[in-house]
Amino acid sequence: MSDTPSPYDSDAVAASTSTPEDEIPGSPTSPRAAGFAAPTTGVGDYVRQRWEAVKAGELGALPIIFGLIVIVLIFGTLEDQFLTARNFTNVLLQMAPVAALAMGIVFILLIADGEVVSIDLSVAFVAAVGGVIMTLLQRPDDPGWPWWACILGALAVTTAIGLLHSLIITKLGVPSFITTLAGFLVWSGVVLWLTTRFSTAGTIRIQDERLVDIANNFLSEGVGWAIAIIVIVAYAINQTTTMRARQGRGLDTKPLAIVIAQIVGLAAVVLIATAVANSDRGVPQITITLGVFLLLWTFVTTRTAFGRHIYAVGGSPEATRRAGISVDNVRIAVFAINGFMAGVGGVILASRLRSVATNTGGGNLLLNVIAAAVIGGTSLFGGSGRVVSALYGALVITSIQNGMDLLGLNSGIKFIITGIVLLLAVMVDSVSKRRRAARGLT
């Protein structure tokens, strides 16, 4: 192609094609000469690929499964009450506020860009503000709003707070760490001020029964089973249609055996959980609410262009900007979503306790929420994680709290253990990130 002498003539190339990624798999005469993977991989290949990915730091849900096994072994042997149906439904109720808040935090962590940590330290008190607003709005005749309007009012306020934070972060360039550290004080102050201003004792009770029901009611046995079946069938349909669409266009798919195994696995977990819950008081209503939010945000993050842009900002803000996407708008939307979920968490929190008080949103709620997101597998370094990790992490962290409470451990010991668990989760994240970087898989 050129008459100019070149250091890149064919001999030099032939001598240097030993790098693995430069090899061309498949015969050049085959119809798939482009060298991409074959349309369907075997089960063995699939399992091997996944195992390679795990070794390279793509841990997926493995730390969660491992963590839950350890929790069940330790607390199950130390405390008879831990592995009972009653306690299982208790954990489902207790994890709800943490899970709702952690879903918002997953969004915040996703847009961290390696160097600049993206965090919301104010989330627990923003949630408390939401809970207080809802509680104030429902007070009979003062103003006595209907229950749904109280919830909307709370969500509107917390979403606005999220927007306010995001504008300070994006337009004024104040790091999220500092903005929300200030927010931590400001919103805890607002909670303290509102609760003491509108009550002498510092506690305001929720009198509207429908608001109390949100986090304290259970589904009847029949409805619980019906929802369980719907979830399993919907999952199976979704998996098989995805597979068929890809096969129809000649793209590679997961092996059928793996898809079936996943469907059976999900069905087993859902059916056993429903049976256990039904043997006690039933499936908590709030578990279904969380499931709806899980579906909504999973859809947004994985099936929409906006969700793709969230991951892109967490991977490379510069690449995202050059692709013509407004990084600021993505950040603003993410903080607004987080504010909204803080409101959801606040409503659940207030409903569960049937009241709000001066200390609502305090204690170790914030740490539990951030720990839940990270334990679930969302990276603190941005660009990696799933919404469902908020639920996994909330389940783990709540089980630990619940077990320690049952054992009647000293508060100091509980703090120490929670702190160590959080540190362990972040260490797993750091080590797996380093392995991913070493293997070139971020």
Added chain:
Amino acid sequence: MTATESSGDAPLLTCSGVSKSFGAVNALYKVDFEVKAGEVMALVGDNGAGKSTLIKGIVGIYPFDEGETTFAGKSVKIHGPKDAADLGIEVVYQDLALADNLDVVANMFLGREQKSRGILDEVTMEKRARETLESLKVTTLRSVRQTVAGLSGGQRQAVAVAKAVMWGDSKMVILDEPTAALGVAQTRQVLDMVARLAEQGYAVVLISHNLHDIFEVADRITVLRLGQQVAVMDRRSSTQQEVVHSITAGEMKHVPGMEGEVA
């Protein structure tokens, strides 16, 4: 090479007398630059010669202070990367602008995701990404669903180029130092791809410090020195020595501030 045979055509892009200053510094002064469809125009010059400023002016990141730009025979004003993309000018930057955590398909469609009823159409995107990579004879990817972080430098460059040319309306591709960080075999792949782009009728601007690369694929060479254009050479009738001489000691045509400007 088919590209050289078309060099008699009118240029696709012409910049005449474009200048850009930052404060008192004349980063570009009365530069003439052109590139034709189907040709590889190399843009060379020492550090600070104005290569990047010229590119940023063409794509509208730092619009020129003065001078005329025509594209496909029409006078155009490009005020931002969006305008450039609308005309069909795509830039592949040195640092590639790929998101490491996204897979090849997601990167190629970043900001221009294909949707059906508001939902990402992964199947269509994957097919099109594959077809584009195949048309550029990029055959070394294990899967278009692997994350970009796991790719070699040459593969990343290939993905970046494929991303730039995947759009039916792109006519011109600017490559900023595409081989700077690559090994021998990977440089070979990228240069082949550059030649293929020109064969497919794209106007290609190749910014490079490596004269070997340039003499391998370029049809013509524009030399910048201290913000001025000092030479436009035909690759076949020039030697590397001549190019080096122009880069380091090319004759400056203008003396900024000393010409018939309003005093």
